[in-house]
Amino acid sequence: xxxxxxxxxxxxxxxxxxxxxxxxxxxxxxxxxxxxxxxxxxxxxxxxxxxxxxxxxxxxxxxxxxxxxxxxxxxxxxxxxxx
Numbered sequence: 001x002x003x004x005x006x007x008x009x010x011x012x013x014x015x016x017x018x019x020x021x022x023x024x025x026x027x028x029x030x031x032x033x034x035x036x037x038x039x040x041x042x043x044x045x046x047x048x049x050x051x052x053x054x055x056x057x058x059x060x061x062x063x064x065x066x067x068x069x070x071x072x073x074x075x076x077x078x079x080x081x082x083x
Contacts, residue, residue, distance in 0.1 A: 006014070074081040
């Protein structure tokens with residue numbers, strides 16, 4: 001596949017296709033797939049780079065006045081204070 005820019009006529013055709021309702025798109029040349037039992041989402045596949053959990057523990061120390069302010073704000077909104 002080449003890496004060229006699309007022409008104005010191609011851009012207009014794409015706009016027309018994007019505006020077309022799904023039920024007017026001819027999919028008769030595409031076979032119907034009925035059995036999807038082995039399918040997984042790409043990001044859930046074990047070999048996908050984003051499959052691994054990208055989180056780590058983080059600890060920060062907040063000044064006590066800030067914590068007291070957060071507790072008061074949570075209480076005034078009727079929400080529980082969470083750390």
